[in-house]
Amino acid sequence: MLKEVNSEEFKELAGKGLVLADFFSTTCGPCKMLAFVLKDVEKEFGDDLTILKVDFDQNKELTAEYGVSGYPTLILLKDGTEMKRLQGLQQKPVIVNMVKKHI
């Protein structure tokens, strides 16, 4: 599943299974590119991975709670616990390898 969420939805979904949080901004070129990459990543994992997109500028409290200072930032959560964090635009194999290690 790939879904853009607000803070409430994020908190509801982040603690369930393997979640990849994408903190993005609509004013960021690499974030736009990462959106295409994440669509490919979604196809790779299907229901095994939930991808939650969080608008950095619209969810300040959430970004502060997760210590996100820039975008794009990817945080991989397993049952709500942070497993790995990647900053900046990433290629699909990097993200896929990261997820596979924790699946």
Place this chain on the structure above:
Amino acid sequence: MSVNYIFEKHLIDRQAEAEEAMLKEFEAGNYTIQNPLVKYNLYEVSPLSAVICFETKKEVAVSVTVLGKTKEANIGHTFPKAKKHVLPIVGLYSNYSNKVEIRAYRGESNVITIDVPDVYDGENPIYHMKTTPEYLQDNVIMVSPAGLQLSSAFDYAGDARWHMNVACVFDIKRLRNGNLIMGTHRLLKMPYYMSGLYEISPCGKVYKEFRLPGGYHHDEFEMEDGNLLVLTDDLESDTVEDMCVLIDRNTGEILKTWDYKKFLNPETVSHSGSWSEEDWFHNNAVWYDKNTNSLTFSGRHIDSMVNIDFDSGELNWIIGDPAGWPQDMVDKYFFKPIGSNFGWQYEQHANVITPNGDVMCFDNHHYGCKQVDQATKNLAAKDNYSRGVRYRINTEDMTIEQVWEYGKDRGAEFFSPYICNVEYYNEGHYMIHSGGIAYDKDGNPSEALGAFVKDVGGTCRSITVEVCDGKVMLDLEVPGNYYRAEKLKLYSDGINLELGKGQVLGVMGHTKEFDTDIPMENSGEMLPESCNARIEEEIDRFTFFSRFEKGQMVMMLLEQGEEVHRYFISTTAVSYLAMCCGTFLDSDERNTRTSVNKTGLSGVYDVRVIIDDKKYETGVKITC
């Protein structure tokens, strides 16, 4: 056409054409000592040089002397006997009507004039040089770029006597044959990864370009057999500045590779204050020690100097503050300090092994502690210092003693958070180059790296000191930051100028592509004029320069039928924690440059560009 296109010949080709034309002119004329052919800056990159040609009736040795503003500032050389003389003139003054004496051995002489324009465009390249002609003699102190100021060399009086007008960045060293080795001016990848190295004469003639698949950064080292150790990258890797190669001096072939991830685990190293996941090691120096057949690498982002066996690549020891390292690593590889006056180095540069096995470096002392201790021990620039330091190590009982330092007492005025070097000349005789000093707009010592100082209205400078038995023998202060300093004579006892076309050796690597496709039809529209785009093609690559607005999603495509190669172009400002060379940073952050090597590509490609939701034409085709 909205995209300008030029094909730029390689510097070596241009130099060969200029040299050939000069030799034709020489052959066609009647040039004598009294009437020599003079070619100012023949090789186009060394504007304080010239080449003169003349014939003598007999084979005779000839001395040339650039007459100094004082007698002690003369720079000259005697060349072997010949009838046809093609001689390099180096050590000319900028903005000056230079007098050059040509004198045949026991024969005639002449003084010619070579007028040189102001190569510094009205800027003064120096604050002061304090030394004596007896100490410096006809040596110069050469400084290499870390910012907008390009390479220069200064004599005892503080006059610039050598300069390069292209950005050959990072280290400059003299090779045993008399030539210089330095980074090329061909930028492979931002912020400062260059195509390789030039073996070059002080008069600017490039004999060889050693191209490397992963490019060049920071440092190189000439082995006893002439082969070169070069710091490079693995362009396919997600990390940078953690690889070294040994290359064949004659062919440019890579003979051996050291990948630092094989002897250190990036996941468990202890971080310096400037650490990042991509640039986890930040290798800024390599040194080969024949006595122990080992390599020592300086890793700024782990606050450590790491020694490995040359043959096996196995880790021998690590010099650095052990805080934050795994205990088993500390127990096995780290040293225990002894003696009353000891301090660890932080974010150091330019490690050197002395003849007796001591380890020297420039201790930038940035942060004054490791990242794990920053909450309690961090030193601000105003309270910090940098220094040259020499450690004596005992690899039997794993103890370390500090046996010399210079700079700590000077405090913040000598503090450089990045770059710099030390040189060992003899026991007690050293150079300490603090080339990364910065002040904020209010004149307070700053931690800002040189490339970013001007953004906050500050200034930067470099101080180079030579000490002999504790006494300061030379003190050079120049505006701007300079990566390293090197003392040498402009003329050497080896090659000073060799005629003939230079060689382009080695290979360029495959430029990393972006895997993900953005499905989009061709719009048929040309790239907007507002992009101010241009493409510069060379023999082995091309570079796309263009301006985009912040936040735009941009991808350059090379398309040939169904074959597509994708190169993502970031339009987001990057926050760099390391910027050892800010020479290539653009003052307008909207301007981008993307270089693609032709390696791995074949045929004729259309260059197209996606900006957000539209694919544009450039009208340019690249043949690979």
